[in-house]
Amino acid sequence: MNELAPTSGGTCDEACRTAPPSADRPRLVRRVRLLVAATIAYNLVEAAVALTAGNLVSSTALIGFGLDSVIEVASATAVAWQFSTADHRARERTALRVIALSFFALAAYVGTESVRALAGGAEAGHSTAGIVLAAVSLAVMPWLSLAQRRAGRALNSASAVADSKQTMLCTYLSAVLLGGLLLNGLLGWSWADPLAGLVIAGVAGVEGGRAWRGESCC
Numbered sequence: 001m002n003e004l005a006p007t008s009g010g011t012c013d014e015a016c017r018t019a020p021p022s023a024d025r026p027r028l029v030r031r032v033r034l035l036v037a038a039t040i041a042y043n044l045v046e047a048a049v050a051l052t053a054g055n056l057v058s059s060t061a062l063i064g065f066g067l068d069s070v071i072e073v074a075s076a077t078a079v080a081w082q083f084s085t086a087d088h089r090a091r092e093r094t095a096l097r098v099i100a101l102s103f104f105a106l107a108a109y110v111g112t113e114s115v116r117a118l119a120g121g122a123e124a125g126h127s128t129a130g131i132v133l134a135a136v137s138l139a140v141m142p143w144l145s146l147a148q149r150r151a152g153r154a155l156n157s158a159s160a161v162a163d164s165k166q167t168m169l170c171t172y173l174s175a176v177l178l179g180g181l182l183l184n185g186l187l188g189w190s191w192a193d194p195l196a197g198l199v200i201a202g203v204a205g206v207e208g209g210r211a212w213r214g215e216s217c218c
Contacts, residue, residue: 024154025155028151028154028155029083029155031147031151032079032083032148032151032152032155032157032160033080033083035144035147035148035151036076036077036079036080036083036163037080038144039072039073039076039144039148039163039167040073040076040077040080042140042144043069043070043072043073043076043170044069044073046065046066046069046133046137046170047066047067047069047070047073048066049066049129049133050062050063050065050066050069050130050133051063051066051067051070052129053127053129053130053133054066054127054130056125056127057124057125057126057127057130058124058125059124059125059127059130059181059184059193060110060113060114060117060124060193060194060197061114061124061176061177061180061181061193061194061196061197061200062124062127062130062177062181062193063110063113064106064109064110064113064114064173064197064200064201065130065133065134065173065174065177065200067106067109067110068106068169068170068173068200068204069170071102071103071105071106071166072166072167072170074098074099074102075098075099075102075162075163075166076163076166078094078095078098078099078159078163079095079159079160079163081095082094082095082157082159083160092157092158092159093214095159095162096158096159096162096211096212096214097211097212099159099162099163099166099208099211100208100209100211100212101208102208103166103204103205103207103208103211104204104205104208106200106201106204106208107201107202107204107205107208108201110197110198110200110201110204111197111198111201111202111205113194113197114194114195114197114198114201115194115198117193117194117197118191118194118195118198124184124190124193124194126181126184126185127181127185128185130177130181131178131181131182131185134174134175134177134178134181135174135178137170137171137174138171138174138175138178141167141168141170141171141174142168142171144167145164145165145167145168145170145171146164148160148161148163148164148167149161149164149165149168152164158214162210162211165207165210165211166207169203169204169207172203173199173200173203176196176199176200177196177200179192179196180192180193180195180196180197181193181196
């Protein structure tokens with residue numbers, strides 16, 4: 001599949017105005033829809049496990065990871081809504097704004113809870129389920145994100161590429177979460193859990209800003 005990049009000096013919006021060949025467009029749209037469905041299904045399971053395990057052991061990082069999964073579902077749903085119409089570009093900006101606001105909400109909540117935990121809140125306990133979940137997501141998410149990004153770039157869809165970055169963010173957060181849970185569980189470093197939460201919040205805030213400005217196309 002050919003990946004289209006912006007011309008030198010061009011903006012994301014300019015690069016995304018060029019439509020793919022008409023013969024390829026239906027196939028690419030179907031691929032985006034299938035990838036969106038897979039993203040939603042996986043993240044619903046991921047959110048349920050992370051939020052349940054996080055609440056059981058008072059883990060800010062696990063809860064934040066679970067909320068990120070909920071936001072990924074919202075992001076994928078926004079893309080599905082966009083591609084439910086023939087003229088998907090007409091809904092692009094709205095879909096991007098939904099994705100951006102989801103990132104901002106995650107950053108605000110997890111950042112606040114992480115600071116509260118570092119300031120003397122309840123210490124997080126060990127979570128085997130959380131460690132397994134983070135390891136599985138670390139293996140699955142890069143492949144799903146790559147497929148999303150290729151299809152989104154081929155369609156020149158900023159929202160589809162932004163959704164792929166949401167999925168890739170889950171990969172990074174899986175690594176951060178896994179590190180925090182292992183340090184806490186194996187070494188008893190309780191501060192590692194909220195610290196991982198702060199990293200999650202920071203990355204979410206940056207990606208939210210990029211999505212809001214429409215910088216996720218190429």
